Amino acid sequence: MNQIQLPAGFRDTILEECTKKNRIENTLNRVFESYGYEQIMTPAIEFYQTYAKAFHHLDERDMIKFFDKSQNILTLRMDMTVPIARAVTTRYQDKNGPFRLHYCANVYKVKSSLAGKRSVMTDCGVELIGLDAGSDLEVLTCALDGLEALDLKGYLLEIGTVRFFEEACRHADLSEQQRRTLADLIDRKSMVELKDYLNELPLRPTEKQFFLALPLLGGDQSILDTAYALSFAPSLKEIVVGLKKLAVQLNELGYGEHICFDLGKIAHLDYYTGIIFEGFVQGAGTSVLSGGRYDSLLKVFGCDLPACGFSFKVEELMDQIETAERKKKVQVVYGENKKLEAMKLAAALRKEHAVELVPGFADEVIVKEVDA
Template sequence: MKKYCKITPEGTRDLLFEECLTYRNIEKLLAGVFQSRGFHEVVTPGLEYYDVFSQGESSIPQEFMFKVTDNKGRLMVVRPDSTLPIARLTATRLQNELKPLRLFYTQKVYHNYPSLRGRNNEINQSGIELLGASGVRADLEVLSTAVEALSRCVPDYRIELGHAGFFRALAKELPIDDEVRETIRSSIEQKNYAALDTILDRLEQSQAVLAIRRLPRLFGGEEVFDEAFGLCSEIQEAQEPLEYLKGLYQKLAKLGMGNKLMIDLGIVHRNDYYSGIVFSGYVLGSGDAILSGGRYDRLLKAFDSPMPAIGFAIDINALTKLMMDRGNLPSQKSTDVLIHGDDGYEIKALDYSNSMKMSGLCCENSVLETREAAVDYAKTQKIPRVDFVGAEIETKLL
C-alpha cells in the first residue's frame, strides 16, 4: 500500500482558490514596488551545488538543507536561500555589468527543519539585493524600499533596526572562544535571559559584560542610544556602529518613518554573516518576522568578487496567511455567462465565447452534455446567465 500518495511532505501544503489569489496579488504588489525603484528581476535554479552554500562564515548548516546527487555523484541541494545564488550569479554572468546592481526575485526556498514547530519547509520569498554600493545612501534606499513594500500590503507594520557590528565589538572584549561566543549570541537571539546570565556570571565583570547582559533589553525608540552609549563609553569600537545607526535612524525619521521604526540592538541573528545594519519587519498578528535583511559586505569575497551588498527578503507565505486571516482578499471577477454549445455546434460556441470575452464579459464554456445539466450547474455556481449556442443563440436568465 502506498502510504504517502495522498498527503504532502511535512512542512508543505497545497494552496487553494482565494489563497492563490492573495498569494499572486502580493507577488504582483511587491514586484511593482521593486520595478518602480529600478530593480530588475532574476530567477536562480531550484537546484544548486552544495558548494554554493558552504562558503565559510556565510555557510548554511548542512542539516538544514535538502540534499540530492546528480548523475555524476556531485552533491546538490534544493535552494535553501536566494542571496547566495544571487551572489554566485553576480560574480559570474553579471561580473562585467556596471555597478551597483539592483536585483529582485520572487522564488521558493526550502529549509529542512529538524523540528518544524509550525514552520514551513517550503517558503515563497520576494526580495531585493543591492550589490556594489556601500554607505548611508545605499542603506537608506534599501530600508525605504522595505518600508514601501510592506506598506503596500499591510498598514500596521514596524521595522526593527540594529547593527551587527555592535555585538561583535562587545564580544571581542570578552575572554571567550568562538563556541561560547555563539552560545551567548544564541541566548540573546532567543531572549533567554537565564542562560545568558549563567554564562556572563562566570566572567570577570566589565563594561562589555554589563553591556551584553543588557543587550536583549536595548529595544525602543531613540532613547535606546543614550543607554547604549553609556554602556560602552570605554569601548570605542562599539561606539562606531552606534553612531552610524543613530544617524541612519534620524534620517529615516525625517522621511516620516519614525513611527514605524524601532531600535533593537538585540538583533544578532547570523552575526558572522551580516557586517553592518540588520533589520526585521513585523506585522501585528504575526509572531515571527515577515521581513528580514541586512548588509553583508564580506559575502561576495567568497565568490572571488568582493563588493559591498545589502538586501532583504519578505516571507510571502506569512503575509498571505495574515491577509487572509484579516479577510483582506483581492476581488476576482465572477463568471457573467455560461456558454453551452448544442451537439454539433461546439466550435461555434467557442467562437461565440471568444467574441463575448472581447466585449468584456467573463465567460465559462460548458463541458456538460445537456442544456438541463448546464442550467443546474449555473444555478449551483451562481452564474446569472446561460447562453445556448445552436442554430440560433438563446439566452436564459437565472
C-alpha cells in the same frame, strides 16, 4: 498507502491562496521595479559546495541534498542571496556594479515534521550589490514601501546591527566559543542563564553591564540613547551614532512611525556584517521580511563587493491581506448548435466579466450570474 501524499513540509497552493500569492508578488515586483531593480532568476538547484563556501557554520540537516550523475552533491537552494552572489560573481566578474536585482522564487529548508512549518517558502526580495553602507537607507525605504504597498495593518521595521555585539566581544577579548554562547543566550533572552554565564567570564563591570542589558535594548528610537550610555568603547558609541543618523533620515523621509530598534538582535545567518532588520505586521506570529548587509559574502566567490538586501516571506503575508475584488463571474449556457454564437458572446462579455462556457441541452444561449 491509501492516498497520494506530499513529502513532509510541502503542500499545494490552490484557489484563493493562489490569488493572494499572485497579488503579493505583483505588488512587490512593482515596488522593486520602481526603485530601478531588475529581475533575476537562478536555478532551484545549486552545488552543495556553493553553500559550504558561503556559511562558516552550515547545518547540513537543514538542506535537501541529492547527487548528480557524476556523484557531485547537489542541494535545493536554501535562500536567494547566496545564488545571486554566485551569479553576479560568475556573470559580472569584471564589473563593479552597482547591481540592483530583484526576485520572487521558492526556497527550500528542511523543517521538523513536528513543527508544522513548511519546507518550501516563496521569497520576494532585492539585492543591492556594489554599494557600501551609505546605501542602507535606500534598502530600508524599499522594504518599508513594500510593506506600505501591501496595505498591511500596523507594520513595523525593527532595525539592529551585528556590529554592536561583535565589536563588544572583540573589545572584551572573548573567544569564539564564548562569543557563540553569549550570542545564543542573548538571542533567546535567557536572562538568568546570561547573568550566570557573565559571572564566569573575566569581564570588567562596564562590559558585564553591557552584555546583561543587550537583550533588553529594544524599542522606539529613544533606546539608542540608552545604548550610547552603555557603550564602553568609542567604536561602540560610533555604531550607535550611525544608527541615530539613520533614524533621523528615516524620520525626515516620513517613515518614523514605522521603525524601531533592537540592539540585541542576533543574526541567524553568519554572513551578515552590518545592519540587520525584520518586518513585523499586526496579527502575524513571526516576521514577514528579513534582511541585512553582507559585505564579505561575494568575496568568498572571488568578487569583493559590498551588498545589502532583504526578502519578504510570501506565505507569512498571505493571511494578512484581503483578497482583491475579482471580476464578476457569469456562465454562458449553450446547446450544441449554438456553440459558436455562445463563444462570440463570451468573448464580448469577458471585457467586463469572467465567463465560463457551460454545455447545455436546450438549443439556445443563456447567460447566468454565478454567486461569489
